[in-house]
Amino acid sequence: MGSKHGRLAHRSRAGSLGVSSADSGHIPVLMSEVLESLAPQRGETFIDATAGRGGHASAIAAAINPGRVLLLDRDAGNLQYALDRVREAAPDSQIDGVHGDFRSLAEISRKQSICADLVLADLGISSTQLDDAHRGFGFQQDGPLDMRLDQSCAYSAADLIRDLRESDIADLIYNFGEDPFARLIARKVAQTRTHEPILTTAHLARLVREAYGSRARASRLHPATRTFMALRIAVNDELRALEDFLKSVAHAVRSTGDGWLSRKARVAVISFHSLEDRQVKRTFATLDDEGLVTRVNRKPLIAGDCEVASNTRSRSAKLRTVQRIARKS
Numbered sequence: 001m002g003s004k005h006g007r008l009a010h011r012s013r014a015g016s017l018g019v020s021s022a023d024s025g026h027i028p029v030l031m032s033e034v035l036e037s038l039a040p041q042r043g044e045t046f047i048d049a050t051a052g053r054g055g056h057a058s059a060i061a062a063a064i065n066p067g068r069v070l071l072l073d074r075d076a077g078n079l080q081y082a083l084d085r086v087r088e089a090a091p092d093s094q095i096d097g098v099h100g101d102f103r104s105l106a107e108i109s110r111k112q113s114i115c116a117d118l119v120l121a122d123l124g125i126s127s128t129q130l131d132d133a134h135r136g137f138g139f140q141q142d143g144p145l146d147m148r149l150d151q152s153c154a155y156s157a158a159d160l161i162r163d164l165r166e167s168d169i170a171d172l173i174y175n176f177g178e179d180p181f182a183r184l185i186a187r188k189v190a191q192t193r194t195h196e197p198i199l200t201t202a203h204l205a206r207l208v209r210e211a212y213g214s215r216a217r218a219s220r221l222h223p224a225t226r227t228f229m230a231l232r233i234a235v236n237d238e239l240r241a242l243e244d245f246l247k248s249v250a251h252a253v254r255s256t257g258d259g260w261l262s263r264k265a266r267v268a269v270i271s272f273h274s275l276e277d278r279q280v281k282r283t284f285a286t287l288d289d290e291g292l293v294t295r296v297n298r299k300p301l302i303a304g305d306c307e308v309a310s311n312t313r314s315r316s317a318k319l320r321t322v323q324r325i326a327r328k329s
């Protein structure tokens, strides 16, 4: 596997030609809405900032084939899978992969000498990451309390739970997880860790349930759902990564010369959390007010009843897309 920001050129491991989304372990959300909003054309250049299992990327790559594709992911395993899948879907295209963070997309694009017509960021994690007990993102099965998207990074959720002050744990669960019982959960965690380390997902989920007490019965979600989401966001610094990505989009759109975004580039972001969507909405609205982009849809696109029924992940998905307005340099 290539190092961070290094090209990957491994042989196919994604399976047979035309691997289906179900086989990939992850069903991409809002697929037809993404294709309609980005409107990929033959010969274009596409960056998938969150390649995941390559569902969106293979559909877009097939539509631009022969074109150019750059895939990016913090998860080296997902990146390799997506690369294999996209290479099969668009055999006449130039396809490269970079193991890295989309917060550095401008720099990565410069290094790859790429100027994108289409950019997609589908935030969060893939179902395969959530379902893999060893990654520690979920609590359905027991596993290490890890949650690192990039497994070459040092700091895990267990480290965070060990090191943060009780009040910081409470703030984190309240702000990122919007859990009204954040303080009770943080108290339980702080009390427990004085006599035993909290190292597994099942242990943390049990502590959250105990902190909820009888309130757990009234909760539609498992009481640990919000705590786990909040920890994942914190471990991977997800909100700041998005902020940096949006800043670099805004910077490229404001510049007059040829940067990493072509003059008529379209940029689409799918978010799953209100704090993420707020950032995307504000950035796109500001660029629209400055007359630099048009919003492809005024309101975010969301999944219809049919999609929600067949893929619960899509329930909270919001897609926003902008198109850069071409200016003379």
Ligand SMILES: C[S@@+](CC[C@H](N)C(=O)[O-])C[C@H]1O[C@@H](n2cnc3c(N)ncnc32)[C@H](O)[C@@H]1O
Pocket (backbone or CB within 6 Å): 026, 027, 028, 029, 049, 050, 051, 052, 053, 054, 055, 056, 057, 072, 073, 074, 075, 078, 100, 101, 102, 103, 122, 123, 124, 125, 126, 149, 241
């Ligand atoms: C929802 S999945 C993408 C699924 C993909 N669209 C598909 O159709 O298969 C999100 C992916 O983004 C990756 N990711 C999350 N934050 C990232 C970041 N800051 N930089 C790069 N990749 C990131 C995750 O590792 C995960 O593989």
